[in-house]
Amino acid sequence: MRQHVNPLSRFFQIESELPQPSELFENHSLPIHLDLGCARGRFLLNMASAHRNWNYIGFDIRETLVVSAEEERNQLNLDNLKFLFCNVNVSLDPWLSRIKSNSVKIVSIQFPDPWFKMRHKKRRVLNSSLLFSLAKNLDEGSKLFLQTDILDVMEGMNNFIDASNFFERKDNDKKLFSMDNPFPFSTEREKYVIKKAKPVYRQIYFRNSIKV
Numbered sequence: 723m724r725q726h727v728n729p730l731s732r733f734f735q736i737e738s739e740l741p742q743p744s745e746l747f748e749n750h751s752l753p754i755h756l757d758l759g760c761a762r763g764r765f766l767l768n769m770a771s772a773h774r775n776w777n778y779i780g781f782d783i784r785e786t787l788v789v790s791a792e793e794e795r796n797q798l799n800l801d802n803l804k805f806l807f808c809n810v811n812v813s814l815d816p817w818l819s820r821i822k823s824n825s826v827k828i829v830s831i832q833f834p835d836p837w838f839k840m841r842h843k844k845r846r847v848l849n850s851s852l853l854f855s856l857a858k859n860l861d862e863g864s865k866l867f868l869q870t871d872i873l874d875v876m877e878g879m880n881n882f883i884d885a886s887n888f889f890e891r892k893d894n895d896k897k898l899f900s901m902d903n904p905f906p907f908s909t910e911r912e913k914y915v916i917k918k919a920k921p922v923y924r925q926i927y928f929r930n931s932i933k934v
């Protein structure tokens with residue numbers, strides 16, 4: 723069992739100064755895919771190797787995982803991928819506000835920590851500030867991809883996003899969430915869940931034209 727970190731602790735409330743895409747990538751005009759809570763980064767390592775016409779950034783609040791992911795990225799010489807250590811609930815909004823707004827085309831949140839207990843729900847990654855920040859900074863048509871094995875987490879995210887009115891679902895099936903993974907690679911957690919024959923709930927949203 724891995725250790726959770728408490729994103730609400732004082733230490734994790736300090737904004738990390740994240741570099742601009744121009745400092746991160748050889749070709750910084752490529753579209754960007756952000757993976758929030760990327761852990762050890764295997765999904766993005768595969769994606770970045772297979773799709774050299776995209777830039778990828780993985781964010782995680784556990785520094786040791788980010789360091790290991792970065793080591794592997796270096797060994798693979800991937801100049802279209804970067805892993806950054808931060809609390810996305812604190813550092814993503816100021817970073818998104820500073821970069822060229824139309825460069826981020828996909829944001830994924832995959833198997834976010836469920837934080838089951840009611841008093842811990844405020845630690846969930848997709849909260850109102852993060853959603854508002856994505857609405858504010860993503861262009862019309864940008865995608866928000868979600869997957870989890872916990873139905874309560876998926877329904878919570880769905881209700882929340884639907885209520886915001888800034889994103890629309892690809893399909894209107896509110897119950898099933900049974901779409902296939904649109905990406906050719908799985909995350910570590912996804913592989914584990916599939917091996918255990920547990921269900922995976924997925925949903926894709928598109929940023930609509932409603933102005934913030």
Ligand SMILES: C[S@@+](CC[C@H](N)C(=O)[O-])C[C@H]1O[C@@H](n2cnc3c(N)ncnc32)[C@H](O)[C@@H]1O
Nearest residue numbers: 729759761782783809810832833835909910911
């Ligand atoms: C259950 S793991 C899933 C990892 C990966 N997405 C996968 O599917 O295999 C959730 C990840 O989100 C990270 N995380 C949780 N809260 C975060 C936050 N506020 N900012 C950045 N990362 C966070 C955790 O450290 C953890 O690595």
